[in-house]
Amino acid sequence: MANLDIFREFYKGKRVLITGHTGFKGSWLAIWLHELGAEVIGIGLEPYSQRDNFVLSGIGEKIVDVRADIRDGEKMKQIFQQYRPELVFHLAAQPIVRLSYEIPVETYETNVMGTIRIMEAIRNTPDVKVGVMVTTDKCYENKEQIWGYRENEPMGGYDPYSSSKGAAEIAIASWRRSFFNPETYGEHGKSIASVRAGNVIGGGDWALDRIVPDCIRALEAGEPIEIRNPQAVRPWQHVLEPLSGYLLLGMQMWKKPASYCEGWNFGPRAESVATVWEIAGQIVADYGRGEVKDVSGTAALHEAKLLMLDISKAKYYLDWEPRLEVREAVSLTTDWYKRYRKEPVYGICTEQIEKYMSSR
Secondary structure: OOOOOHHHHHHOOOEEEEEOOOOHHHHHHHHHHHHOOOEEEEEEOOOOOOOOHHHHHOHHHOOEEEEOOOOOHHHHHHHHHHHOOOEEEEOOOOOOHHHHHHOHHHHHHHHHHHHHHHHHHHHOOOOOOEEEEEOOHHHEOOOOOOOOEOOOOOEOOOOHHHHHHHHHHHHHHHHHHHOOOHHHHHHHOOEEEEEEEOEEEOOOOOOOOOHHHHHHHHHHHOOOEEEOOOOOEEEEEEOHHHHHHHHHHHHHHHHOOOOOOOEEEEOOOHHHEEEHHHHHHHHHHHHOOOOEEEOOOOOOOOOOOOOOEOOHHHHHHHOOOOOOOHHHHHHHHHHHHHHOOOOOHHHHHHHHHHHHHOOO
């Protein structure tokens, strides 16, 4: 695995723009980049709650914090022209499967057209050299197969969220071929890649219909953790795992722009695949109290039961691989929720980043 200390040497002083910086993954990326010495610009909507990692960490006060909707193409171009980022990490999205059944049109507008608006802003900003576009493991046409999906497999998606991310991937590939083609890099000077991660967990996520926030809300209320889909199998990974992959890829794209501008999987090892029931059980054990209750029924909305990523490409070409086993990922996550009420959250995050960077 590449030495993560090289990030500090590369990102220090770089102008880096993050869309979705007020969200769960975005806030962690903003903290990490700020610690690396980057000049961070964030574009995002209001945070989901006052307990979000973004709010409690105070990262918004340490970076350029802009409120804007990525669907507003002219506004995106204005912000890009004002701050002239050199690297862009596009994380902004409507990320919830079940919510996508309630607001399918908004999900598509945000995840597809929002992504296109960002690519157009990149295209119209000469300073941007690298664009890392974040989608999801659910962008693949899921056949519930037992082996992991590779980057060259068909895009698809059953529900509006998953299919919108598959559509976003197709758009990214189209823009890369049409406007950011590596064969004509000398003309446009930009490298664009898409990245896909598994089910990401970590401190400061309070979104609805996600297993960790659901567990913590129940534990804090002294209620049983109700699991609607206990046998659903997911590839669990701590938020710092894919973020380390994004940072590593962004650095390599800068150095060899025509070699890395394609799709990449940053998932966990096969051993980190576990059922929702198992994850909830470990959270209870790490938290020190609580109980888990099976409330599965036949009327549940469709959600994929099995979806894994093949990470061979990232391991071979980027020397990237996961550092944490699933038990370590859950323990690190639960630790944040046990401490956030009593300790400075920014300090908890930087401590966990340092711990992750020094792990094997």
